[in-house]
Amino acid sequence: MYSLTIPALGVLAIIVLYVWPGVASTGSKARRKLPPGPPRLPFVGSLFHLPKGHDWLVYEQWGKKYGGDLVHIDVLGSNIFVVNSAKAANELFEKRSSKYSDRPSLTALTQLLGFDWTLVFCPYGDRFRAFRKGFHTYLSPDAVKDYRHIERKSIHRLLCNLAEKPEEFTGHLRHMAGAIILAIAFGIDVKAENDPHVETAEKGLQTVTAGSTTRAAMYDFFPILMRIPSWIPGAGFKKEANSLRRFPRAMLEDPMQATREAMAEGRATSSVASAMLAKLESQSTLKSEIDVETVCALQIFFLAMTTHPEIQRQAQSEIDAIIGQDRLPDWDDETSLPYVGALVKEVLRWRIVTPLGVYHRLIEDDVYGEYFLPAGSTVVGNIWAITHDEAVYPDPMSFKPERFLESTVDFPEMVFGFGRRICPGRHLALESLWLGVASILATYDISKAVDENGREIEPVDDCVSGIVAYPLPFKCSIQPRSAVTERLAVAPLVWNN
Numbered sequence: 001m002y003s004l005t006i007p008a009l010g011v012l013a014i015i016v017l018y019v020w021p022g023v024a025s026t027g028s029k030a031r032r033k034l035p036p037g038p039p040r041l042p043f044v045g046s047l048f049h050l051p052k053g054h055d056w057l058v059y060e061q062w063g064k065k066y067g068g069d070l071v072h073i074d075v076l077g078s079n080i081f082v083v084n085s086a087k088a089a090n091e092l093f094e095k096r097s098s099k100y101s102d103r104p105s106l107t108a109l110t111q112l113l114g115f116d117w118t119l120v121f122c123p124y125g126d127r128f129r130a131f132r133k134g135f136h137t138y139l140s141p142d143a144v145k146d147y148r149h150i151e152r153k154s155i156h157r158l159l160c161n162l163a164e165k166p167e168e169f170t171g172h173l174r175h176m177a178g179a180i181i182l183a184i185a186f187g188i189d190v191k192a193e194n195d196p197h198v199e200t201a202e203k204g205l206q207t208v209t210a211g212s213t214t215r216a217a218m219y220d221f222f223p224i225l226m227r228i229p230s231w232i233p234g235a236g237f238k239k240e241a242n243s244l245r246r247f248p249r250a251m252l253e254d255p256m257q258a259t260r261e262a263m264a265e266g267r268a269t270s271s272v273a274s275a276m277l278a279k280l281e282s283q284s285t286l287k288s289e290i291d292v293e294t295v296c297a298l299q300i301f302f303l304a305m306t307t308h309p310e311i312q313r314q315a316q317s318e319i320d321a322i323i324g325q326d327r328l329p330d331w332d333d334e335t336s337l338p339y340v341g342a343l344v345k346e347v348l349r350w351r352i353v354t355p356l357g358v359y360h361r362l363i364e365d366d367v368y369g370e371y372f373l374p375a376g377s378t379v380v381g382n383i384w385a386i387t388h389d390e391a392v393y394p395d396p397m398s399f400k401p402e403r404f405l406e407s408t409v410d411f412p413e414m415v416f417g418f419g420r421r422i423c424p425g426r427h428l429a430l431e432s433l434w435l436g437v438a439s440i441l442a443t444y445d446i447s448k449a450v451d452e453n454g455r456e457i458e459p460v461d462d463c464v465s466g467i468v469a470y471p472l473p474f475k476c477s478i479q480p481r482s483a484v485t486e487r488l489a490v491a492p493l494v495w496n497n
Contacts, residue, residue, distance in 0.1 A: 045074030093418035108216035212466035
């Protein structure tokens with residue numbers, strides 16, 4: 001959830017005038033039993049108890065402190081419920097998905113910043129269902145196998161880039177993920193470096209982060225602020241949003257225009273965009289989501305390998321025993337490499353890319369156990385708390401791939417979301433992540449970087465606080481495992497399509 005403070009008394013006064021009539025009119029519902037939560041004051045509720053960053057950690061502690069699957073937060077009369085257990089998440093988001101699949105207004109991201117075209121923020125309804133059905137055609141488990149030649153090419157380019165400029169590994173990961181998505185979605189073969197589409201996607205991710213800040217949150221809770229000029233104290237985010245909103249629009253329009261031009265000239269390759277445009281009579285916009293899951297998860301993988309060399313060696317030993325060093329891993333090897341598979345699952349559990357997912361909106365009154373949940377409430381799935389439940393994942397803060405080798409521990413698919421709002425691109429993300437991890441382990445050693453005095457540099461283990469909690473920059477050493485694996489990494493691509 002967004003951290004929230006009041007930036008100016010002028011804005012607070014406007015909010016009071018806007019919200020107070022609604023608060024005063026809901027007395028009958030307010031008397032019904034709500035879940036426990038942090039202390040509340042008259043009118044402002046729990047406003048001054050809200051976290052100022054890394055909200056998922058605070059909500060996890062609140063769940064333990066107040067002793068319930070749900071935590072209730074009252075922010076100036078707006079009800080927010082945080083789901084901290086797998087039991088409650090399954091009951092509400094899965095079994096009652098028809099009630100919990102809507103989105104809150106997310107005014108800052110959709111209206112101010114221009115992400116209204118994305119499926120992830122789309123309100124639940126006919127439009128959402130139609131596009132989700134269309135995406136399933138192209139992103140089902142069977143369908144994504146048709147894109148393996150694209151993934152192989154992009155991951156091979158990643159291995160080559162790591163050999164040339166290992167210190168720029170984060171940029172190489174972004175390029176790889178962008179290349180896969182742009183090729184599949186739009187049929188675009190990105191440039192080897194400084195590709196404008198990849199750079200636009202990165203600016204778009206930065207814009208999402210800006211839309212998750214304290215100032216942005218004010219517009220989500222109080223859409224009336226949209227009517228307030230940007231010169232009023234506390235409303236300056238509108239000016240910042242005006243300078244950023246070109247990036248979300250360019251993320252869609254630039255590659256779509258490239259696809260249309262390629263189709264008109266008869267040089268378009270097979271892609272989701274070309275297929276959908278060919279079927280539609282009108283130039284309807286394709287609702288495309290740039291997949292940040294893969295690149296962020298691979299950054300987390302590099303962090304985990306930097307700090308856990310013994311785990312890296314165990315995974316490499318498995319690869320050497322099964323595959324050897326005369327070729328790169330491929331998907332046919334996946335079942336023969338159980339430890340590598342467990343490592344990938346632990347990467348996704350250990351540091352959650354989207355620890356609070358994207359918020360849900362309850363479309364009608366509901367009851368969970370003894371508690372009443374009123375329609376219109378925001379419901380937040382605390383994926384972090386669920387995947388760090390000590391009862392399911394003992395010693396949850398430690399990186400332990402072996403936990404997924406036990407038959408009693410299942411992979412938590414909620415890392416990709418819940419119910420009908422689960423990420424439609426998860427199968428593609430898992431495929432790309434597995435092959436990327438296996439290929440890097442087969443060819444490179446990852447370790448701590450050293451300074452000019454030869455002393456090891458401890459990597460930064462922290463993340464951005466926002467919808468996407470991607471790791472903060474850290475240094476590591478990336479070296480070929482041997483002369484043999486170095487040649488393998490930079491050799492011409494020999495995979496079969």
